[in-house]
Amino acid sequence: MSGRRTQPTDARPQDLPTKAELARLRVEYGKDARLAFLGHLDLIGTVERCVRRSGLPFSIGNGFARRMRIQFSSALPVGASSACELFDVRLTERVAEDEALERLREAAPAALAPVRCAYVDGALPALEAWLNRATWEVELVGAPFDAAELGAGISEVARRGEIVYMRGEREKCVDVSATLVGVEQVGESALRLETRSTTAGALRPRVLLDAACAAAGLGQPEAVRVRRALQRHEAEDGRLVEPFGPFGIEGRAPLS
Amino acid sequence: MRARRENLFHLIEPLLPHVEHPARYLDHEWGSVQEQKGPFHLAMVYADVYEVGQPNLAISILYNAVNAQEGMSCERCFLPWKDMASLMRERGVPLLSLEGAAPLASFDAIGFTLAHELIATNVLEALDLAGIALRSSDRDEDDPIILAGGPSAWNCEPLAPALDAVLLGDGEESIVEVCACIRDARAEGMGRKEILRRLAQVPGTYVPSLYDVVVDEGTTRWGRAVPKEGEDVPPTVLKRCVQDFAATPAVAQRIVPYMGIVQDRLSVEVLRGCARGCRFCQAGMTYRPVRERPAGQVVSCAVDGLLRSGHNEVSLTSLSTTDHSQCAQILSGMNERLAGRGVRVSIPSQRLDSFGVEMAAAVAGGKRGGLTFAPEAGSQRLRDVINKNVTEQDLENAARNAFENGWRRMKLYFMMGLPTETDEDVVGIARLSERVLEIGREVVGRGPKSGVSVSISVAVLVPKAFTPFQWQGQCRPDEVRRRQQLLLSEIRDRAIRVSYHDAGVSLVEGALSRMGRAGFELLLAAHGHGCSFDAWTSEFSLEAWEAAAADCGLDLEDVACEEFPLSAALPWDHTSPGVSKGYLQREWRRAVEGVTTPDCTRESCTGCGVCPALGVHNVIQGVRA
Ligand code: SF4
Numbered sequence: 035m036s037g038r039r040t041q042p043t044d045a046r047p048q049d050l051p052t053k054a055e056l057a058r059l060r061v062e063y064g065k066d067a068r069l070a071f072l073g074h075l076d077l078i079g080t081v082e083r084c085v086r087r088s089g090l091p092f093s094i095g096n097g098f099a100r101r102m103r104i105q106f107s108s109a110l111p112v113g114a115s116s117a118c119e120l121f122d123v124r125l126t127e128r129v130a131e132d133e134a135l136e137r138l139r140e141a142a143p144a145a146l147a148p149v150r151c152a153y154v155d156g157a158l159p160a161l162e163a164w165l166n167r168a169t170w171e172v173e174l175v176g177a178p179f180d181a182a183e184l185g186a187g188i189s190e191v192a193r194r195g196e197i198v199y200m201r202g203e204r205e206k207c208v209d210v211s212a213t214l215v216g217v218e219q220v221g222e223s224a225l226r227l228e229t230r231s232t233t234a235g236a237l238r239p240r241v242l243l244d245a246a247c248a249a250a251g252l253g254q255p256e257a258v259r260v261r262r263a264l265q266r267h268e269a270e271d272g273r274l275v276e277p278f279g280p281f282g283i284e285g286r287a288p289l290s
Numbered sequence: 291m292r293a294r295r296e297n298l299f300h301l302i303e304p305l306l307p308h309v310e311h312p313a314r315y316l317d318h319e320w321g322s323v324q325e326q327k328g329p330f331h332l333a334m335v336y337a338d339v340y341e342v343g344q345p346n347l348a349i350s351i352l353y354n355a356v357n358a359q360e361g362m363s364c365e366r367c368f369l370p371w372k373d374m375a376s377l378m379r380e381r382g383v384p385l386l387s388l389e390g391a392a393p394l395a396s397f398d399a400i401g402f403t404l405a406h407e408l409i410a411t412n413v414l415e416a417l418d419l420a421g422i423a424l425r426s427s428d429r430d431e432d433d434p435i436i437l438a439g440g441p442s443a444w445n446c447e448p449l450a451p452a453l454d455a456v457l458l459g460d461g462e463e464s465i466v467e468v469c470a471c472i473r474d475a476r477a478e479g480m481g482r483k484e485i486l487r488r489l490a491q492v493p494g495t496y497v498p499s500l501y502d503v504v505v506d507e508g509t510t511r512w513g514r515a516v517p518k519e520g521e522d523v524p525p526t527v528l529k530r531c532v533q534d535f536a537a538t539p540a541v542a543q544r545i546v547p548y549m550g551i552v553q554d555r556l557s558v559e560v561l562r563g564c565a566r567g568c569r570f571c572q573a574g575m576t577y578r579p580v581r582e583r584p585a586g587q588v589v590s591c592a593v594d595g596l597l598r599s600g601h602n603e604v605s606l607t608s609l610s611t612t613d614h615s616q617c618a619q620i621l622s623g624m625n626e627r628l629a630g631r632g633v634r635v636s637i638p639s640q641r642l643d644s645f646g647v648e649m650a651a652a653v654a655g656g657k658r659g660g661l662t663f664a665p666e667a668g669s670q671r672l673r674d675v676i677n678k679n680v681t682e683q684d685l686e687n688a689a690r691n692a693f694e695n696g697w698r699r700m701k702l703y704f705m706m707g708l709p710t711e712t713d714e715d716v717v718g719i720a721r722l723s724e725r726v727l728e729i730g731r732e733v734v735g736r737g738p739k740s741g742v743s744v745s746i747s748v749a750v751l752v753p754k755a756f757t758p759f760q761w762q763g764q765c766r767p768d769e770v771r772r773r774q775q776l777l778l779s780e781i782r783d784r785a786i787r788v789s790y791h792d793a794g795v796s797l798v799e800g801a802l803s804r805m806g807r808a809g810f811e812l813l814l815a816a817h818g819h820g821c822s823f824d825a826w827t828s829e830f831s832l833e834a835w836e837a838a839a840a841d842c843g844l845d846l847e848d849v850a851c852e853e854f855p856l857s858a859a860l861p862w863d864h865t866s867p868g869v870s871k872g873y874l875q876r877e878w879r880r881a882v883e884g885v886t887t888p889d890c891t892r893e894s895c896t897g898c899g900v901c902p903a904l905g906v907h908n909v910i911q912g913v914r915a
Contacts (some may be wrong), residue, residue: 068299068303068306068316068317068318069318069548070738071306071307071312071313071316071844072313072316072548072549073311073313074547075550076313076548078551079548079550079554080546080548081598082602083320083546083600083601083602084320084600085600086596086600086601087320087598087599087600089597094632100601100632100633100634101632102632112312113306113307113312141600143318143319143320145318163413173859173882177434257304257307261553262449283652
């Protein structure tokens with residue numbers, strides 16, 4: 035590629051722009067195939083290395099640890115794939131969006147390939163808290179029950195209002211009425227879930243399924259494939275905003 | 291019959307949701323060689339989990355060397371953790387390589403890195419999971435040829451019955467020759483025995499099955515290995531050595547792991563070998579001569595490697611990086627080229643003088659963690675015995691310099707059970723630590739807020755093959771415990787913390803370091819008693835090892851602590867790193883007399899024998915300080 039600069043820049047830290055002046059590049063990428071099994075911390079490390087390899091002029095924070103200024107959308111459960119992971123990285127200078135995308139794609143493993151990038155307003159809130167709505171595709175493999183039975187289980191869980199479950203050693207509680215926005219049956223063995231994360235927590239699809247199976251006395255499926263299909267922001271007035279905006283206009287209507 | 295080469299990832303995938311750290315089994319990392327066309331296939335195995343094995347430099351070096359050859363492919367394989375291994379056994383899934391997810395038993399050759407003694411049971415576990423006979427003599431004509439090499443190959447006898455061939459010394463050239471030899475011999479339709487005979491003709495290759503073990507009055511109870519009647523093999527196999535080290539790639543790692551690994555950084559091997567001559571140190575004797583890379587190569591390869599890999603830390607690795615004659619130049623070059631890029635430079639170990647501290651300061655940036663020094667012994671007398679050529683004054687200057695440079699926490703490494711050690715030397719550890727603490731308080735201040743602290747870590751000497759201490763037995767565990775208590779009772783200041791290595795682990799390490807070929811029975815028994823991942827404190831079980839030893843009529847303590855006569859033929863004498871036995875004997879005598887031997891990269895040759903034996907010489911880029 036012509037005119038490609040060595041990264042990030044030869045300037046000394048004190049000569050670099052302040053954070054407010056830095057361009058904020060938002061990147062959407064997938065997490066596919068076997069990389070679904072990559073944990074969140076490993077994913078973060080991997081994406082940072084992709085950014086470094088891309089040669090984009092990323093910015094480094096002022097702390098002792100001299101970390102890259104980069105923020106990620108919320109952690110996916112290990113084993114879940116995604117069509118819509120996001121990160122925001124601060125650049126010391128603007129590189130054209132299509133060039134940035136090309137460089138990132140060249141530097142990323144195919145299963146984490148970036149699909150879209152654009153500059154966004156530096157004043158937007160951090161991704162993780164801002165993206166409070168998610169759409170999930172859940173596929174059940176070898177389930178010893180039918181869709182109607184599972185539907186009954188989910189209704190029962192929703193009626194109870196909360197799920198108490200163990201995560202490792204710790205007991206967790208999630209408020210279903212606040213976090214489950216909708217459920218849609220897609221054929222015999224697949225579901226589409228719409229969830230909302232609140233300050234009190236988020237509902238993981240697998241937790242809902244396990245609770246539903248338990249509530250309806252159903253056996254476990256052989257495998258459950260979970261994919262995050264969409265992430266969006268739900269404004270206080272209920273308006274849905276897509277990750278790349280438009281930031282002031284109505285989003286699509288929520289499911290159910 | 292050789293297992294069929296096929297991709298079996300679909301058998302592993304359904305197990306991933308049920309195991310810890312599934313990222314261990316994913317492969318497809320950036321920089322991994324996905325196209326594995328062969329037709330000759332080698333699997334390099336580090337018999338521990340991914341995050342421990344992946345950072346191993348030897349694996350990277352050999353992986354690149356073989357994959358660079360036309361017609362040869364090399365894949366990696368690590369040992370699955372216990373949860374995965376039991377699922378695999380339950381479902382009849384054999385051990386697979388990473389890149390091609392092919393059964394290990396389908397490869398033409400399999401190479402094990404013997405990074406340390408405690409990996410031995412894991413080598414057996416890997417073979418067992420792969421469905422390959424543990425004994426070389428039980429393998430079928432078509433089975434893969436099992437190779438090994440690495441630091442622990444310097445006494446490979448306890449594992450020898452499992453190994454078809456052992457590569458001694460630098461492996462980057464010999465692995466290719468060995469693979470070519472196997473490939474050609476197979477193409478000629480040779481039988482297994484003939485292939486092994488031909489392998490023994492490749493310089494630096496030891497083929498255990500072509501040697502008999504003879505026990506007589508001139509040997510220890512373990513005997514010595516001699517060429518079998520009628521076999522045309524060298525009585526002593528000399529190691530390989532790459533003289534033109536600068537012609538090898540400075541950065542061996544191409545693979546960028548997804549998961550956090552033990553040393554999660556780029557490594558640049560800045561030099562190979564160390565001639566300081568510490569008498570307990572096996573690496574110091576077996577990696578000679580010293581070969582430095584030019585500063586320019588180190589800096590440009592490091593910068594280039596960082597850009598290519600995306601790592602944010604680079605480590606300048608070697609046995610003694612601060613001994614590089616251009617160390618200061620390398621560090622200033624790195625700092626200049628990497629400024630503002632959020633990259634950390636690290637040096638694995640510090641030299642024990644002010645220069646070492648200056649170099650540590652040059653890479654530390656604003657950060658001051660703990661600073662580690664290894665005086666190894668508590669008194670000057672004992673430091674002379676072990677040839678740790680540092681004086682009390684060097685130590686004090688280094689400590690003062692470090693505190694003045696902003697460090698507050700000092701970590702000191704010592705050893706116990708050194709030859710001639712007395713209680714006075716043990717007490718000396720306490721006095722030296724107090725002296726370092728006192729210097730810190732003089733420099734920084736005495737208040738509780740000064741934060742000055744010293745932690746000392748004390749290991750037990752494990753006498754290793756090809757060191758001047760190879761005749762010495764390990765200190766008896768009871769005696770070790772008594773000396774540990776003595777040291778604890780001598781340390782009165784709460785700002786000094788003491789930690790000991792697990793004595794049971796050292797005992798097993800000691801036994802494995804001293805045994806001959808008959809030790810294989812102990813390894814088999816230990817494997818049978820469920821020993822694996824012995825290098826993991828959480829998994830190590832002394833009870834299981836003791837039970838295994840009892841099964842074989844052995845006592846671990848007897849084995850580890852036995853002294854060998856200076857004149858005896860040793861179990862490893864048929865292999866040689868080039869350092870002569872006469873030199874080691876002389877060094878032993880000088881040790882006992884407390885006479886030191888200088889470093890041949892700073893003063894003249896001290897006659898260790900490597901250079902004439904191998905036709906090589908030290909390569910020093912500048913002048914060593
Ligand atoms: S032969 Fe001499 S110069 Fe060569 S490594 Fe040994 S002591 Fe050093």
